[in-house]
Structure formats: structure tokens, C-alpha cells
Amino acid sequence: MNYHTKTILFLCVLVSGITQAQINTASVVVFRPDQDEFVIASDSRAHWVGENLPPTDNGCKIAALKGNIVFSTTGTAAFETHDGTPGGWTNLEEASRAAELHGTGTGDAVSIVNAVADSWAESVREKMALQYASDPDLVTKIAKPPDFALTTGIFAAARGGKIAWAIRNLDLVIDESRIAVNRSHCETGHFCASGHTDVFLEFARKTTPRALAEARNWAIASDAVLRWINNGNALAAIRYVDLTIAYDLSGLVGGPIDALEMRQDGSVRWFYRKANCPENQD
Numbered sequence: 001m002n003y004h005t006k007t008i009l010f011l012c013v014l015v016s017g018i019t020q021a022q023i024n025t026a027s028v029v030v031f032r033p034d035q036d037e038f039v040i041a042s043d044s045r046a047h048w049v050g051e052n053l054p055p056t057d058n059g060c061k062i063a064a065l066k067g068n069i070v071f072s073t074t075g076t077a078a079f080e081t082h083d084g085t086p087g088g089w090t091n092l093e094e095a096s097r098a099a100e101l102h103g104t105g106t107g108d109a110v111s112i113v114n115a116v117a118d119s120w121a122e123s124v125r126e127k128m129a130l131q132y133a134s135d136p137d138l139v140t141k142i143a144k145p146p147d148f149a150l151t152t153g154i155f156a157a158a159r160g161g162k163i164a165w166a167i168r169n170l171d172l173v174i175d176e177s178r179i180a181v182n183r184s185h186c187e188t189g190h191f192c193a194s195g196h197t198d199v200f201l202e203f204a205r206k207t208t209p210r211a212l213a214e215a216r217n218w219a220i221a222s223d224a225v226l227r228w229i230n231n232g233n234a235l236a237a238i239r240y241v242d243l244t245i246a247y248d249l250s251g252l253v254g255g256p257i258d259a260l261e262m263r264q265d266g267s268v269r270w271f272y273r274k275a276n277c278p279e280n281q282d
Helices: 091-102 109-134 136-142 198-205 209-220 222-226 232-247
Strands: 020-024 028-033 037-042 047-049 062-065 069-081 149-159 162-173 178-184 192-195 258-263 268-272
Touching: 028 069, 028 149, 028 198, 028 232, 037 062, 037 069, 037 149, 037 162, 037 232, 062 091, 062 258, 069 091, 069 109, 069 192, 091 109, 091 149, 109 136, 109 149, 109 162, 109 178, 149 192, 149 258, 192 198, 198 209, 198 232, 232 258, 232 268
Parallel strands: none
Antiparallel strands: 020 047, 020 069, 028 037, 028 192, 037 258, 062 069, 069 149, 149 162, 162 178, 258 268
16 A cells, blocks of 8 residues: 655744744644545644744634635745734645645546646745745745755545546755646545554554554444444544644644545535534535
């Protein structure tokens, strides 16, 4: 089984002349794309980096957008000004704009999801480039090797009874002093993760005694699985996030779990959703 992973951890970027704090959502998102469903789960921890503030556990990292589109993000999710001056932005706002522009027209699922993902990635790339132009040394420090990753957007769209998905990564190309948009892939019918993925990989690949014990316990817990008839994939995604919250040592993962499923007809079912997170972005 192939697993696409990308670990993303960010610190603060301060824009010259504007007092800003960056929300660092270094976290975990686990998802599984399939032909008839797309399931995704995330934690809720968010950090105001650059401020002496504790993390919050009410971050909304999964969103149902217009046009039967699901979006999630890890890494740098927002720049927000303290004094209300222009210049702040969020990944979700840019995803909502991209869905409004490209997600409600005609086209198949593949063309729609790629148009939305590309539009989002280019908009966020431009905004990230302004941050880099303002303070290249600091952005270079926070773009962690080996990928020098900045942020990731995960998209899924349902059209004509089919589901398609797209993943866009924004990475700093050090030797060319630019921010690049790169595509990643998650194989159909496989679980994938973004963010803090070490625990996910441990349990998905069964590389430790506790992961092997978890697999054995999972296999015999048929009564729990039967209560989730036709929702076993969603339950597994939720469990991977739960395990990451339990065992990740960074302190950057935690809080309640949000999880949803989008079916091939475009309908969305939330399994868990915090009260402060909207059911949809319409």
C-alpha cells in the first residue's frame, strides 16, 4: 500500500509595516478517496504564532464548499491583522472564492476539482510570495526541509455520480527564491494524511508493537464496526486522528475531531462537527 505524506510545521511570518499574527495549524488530517465516497477527519488545534497565547482547540479544518466540494488544509492557514487593517487572509476564504468561481459550472469531477485547486493554489502562492518578499530570511527558516513546505490544500468534488480529488502543496524553492505549487496524489482506496503524519504512518504501516496490537484489537472489534454499517472508512479515519492526538509529542495536535463523508451524489454527512464550525460555506 502506498501512502502519500507530507509533514508540515510552521512558525511566524511578520509582514513589514503591518502587525500580524499567523495561525499555525500544524495538525493532522486523514482522508481516504474512493469512487463512491470521500471521507476525511481532522483534529482542532490551532496556534497563534508570534503571540504569547495558548493554543485553541476550536479550529475548523474541514469545510463543505459550494458546488459539492470538500476542502481541508494543513500548515499555514491564515494571516490576520490585529488592528483590522487590510492584508489578512485565510486558506478557507481563498478556497471559498475558488469554489465560487470554478466549482459551480459545468464539467466533470476531475476538471472541476483541478480548476478549484489550481485557483486556490495560485491565489495563496501570490499571498505567500508577498510574505517572502517582505522577509526572505524568516520565510526560509520556517520552510522546513526536505520539502521546504509552506501549506497544503486538499480538495474533493462530486459530479455526475463520480468523485475526484486534488492535493496542492506550496513549497519554497530555495535556490530560485520563489514559491512553487506542486501536486501530490492519494491512491484510490488508500488512507493518506497531511500534517503531523508520524503516528499515522506508524499505525498504518504497523511498524511498532503498539501498532500491531491496535491492528489486532481493531480486527476483533466487530461489534463496534457493525454499528457503523457502510461507514467503516470514516471510522478508521477518525481512529487515525484519535491515535495521533494520543501519541503525537509535538503538542501541536489535539482537541475535538471533525469528520465528514461526501458521497458520489454530492451529499455530505458530518459524523462529528464542532458547534462553531458551519455545516457548509454557502
